Amino acid sequence: MNGFLPLVVDQALAAAVRAPSPQNTQPWRFVVDGPRIDVWLDRDRVLAVADPAGREARLSCGAAIGNLTLALRVNGVRSRVRILPDAAEHDLLAVVSIEGNTRPSTLDRRLTEAIYRRHTNRRPLSEREVPASARASLRSAALGEGGQLEFLDASGRYAQVSALVRRAETELATDPDFRAEAAQWTGRSADCPDGVPTTGFGPPADVPGVVSLRSSHENRSIPPRQFEQDPVLAAVLTRDQGAAADVRGGMIMERVLLTATAEGLATSFLSQPFEARSTRARLLAAFRDLGQVHTLLRIGYGLPTRMTARRPAPEVTTVRSAPKVPAW
Structure with missing residues (x-):
């Protein structure tokens, strides 16, 4: 500087x-x-x-x-x-x-x-219900930034979107180019100033869940754990589309994430269907009547994990x- x-x-x-x-x-x-x-x-x-x-x-x-x-x-x-x-x-x-x-x-x-x-929590969350008051706070956070937060269980899109997440994870986990790129940025030491350290990984799932977390973020040196079977999923949206909307969508997303943190909630991202070729268009189409979907969030209660540098x-x-x- x-x-x-x-x-x-x-x-x-x-x-x-x-x-x-x-x-x-x-x-x-x-x-x-x-x-x-x-x-x-x-x-x-x-x-x-x-x-x-x-x-x-x-x-x-x-x-x-x-x-x-x-x-x-x-x-x-x-x-x-x-x-x-x-x-x-x-x-x-x-x-x-x-x-x-x-x-x-x-x-x-x-x-x-x-x-x-605020940090990304890739570990299992509890089955404790996210109360209506917390959901309302998260929706208000998105609205305050000019966007929308759509809870998938309330919108009827839960089964469709969770299936896309699973399909995308299967595709990416077997894509050698994606795996090589992910390997460049993951498994780093805890004091590394970028990338995802092993301390930020989650355990393998002992039984398949409704949605799949990234296989590239699994720490196989620790015992498998059961993940929540009915995770709360939400989508961050804007009415407009395009590159400028992506930037605005990030502002909305961060407001939602900070509100979740302030409410004592843990969050992580389900980015796979945006990144896999076979699911990207289908995911965008699933929300077309609402606008542009920018990210999918997994929300719930969990134990704190280490923040990345x-x-x-x-x-x-x-x-x-x-x-x-x-x-x-």
Whole structure:
């Protein structure tokens, strides 16, 4: 990083890099130029086999933007996000502009604290029911960001989508190119700043479940365990489509994930049907009447697991000129 940043902006960038990303690739870069923070897609960290169009990578960058703006707001800084419409052709995805002061809400503080506890839980969840109040909070989180969270058991899509997850996992588990790419990013040591360490894996399932977690994230050195047989599944959607909607979808997704963390819920992703050639179009078609589906979430109660490491914010940030944070 060149130059020095106000503490508020430092903290916001540190929050941004805590966003989730496929295989913990962290496909983002930031350029700070006065009151403007540009968010760039790092093409070198886009998964060529699993995510050739960069859809999941843009989703991750959107999640980073969500953390960035939330952390600014909790420190009294108002910002505006402009998502660029040609995000598919241009690696500059969005511009975050610092515009003045604001008063953070209690919810802002609660969700900002959740940034540093949120993590992907690939282990078995309990059969404890997710209450209606928690579901309502998650739906409200999506709506507050201009999106929608659809619980599959309530929409009648549960059987169809879970079958697509199983089919996709079977296809990917036997795809040598996918397996080679996954191997590059998984099984790393716990202190590695990117990729998924073995400590973040889950145990093998002792009996097949309704949905399949990634075989590439199984720790076969520990005994098999029974996974929940009726997991809560939900889809994050936007009404619009395209590359810009991917970025917006990531902001919505992160708001939902942070709300889940604040509610004491564990979450993980079911990305297989987006990544397998035979299921991608069918999954999109299953939600076409609602808009663009961006991600599938598994939600429930579980024991905490270790958080994965991140590259430090200075490593992914260039400072052209430091902003002057508005004073009260």
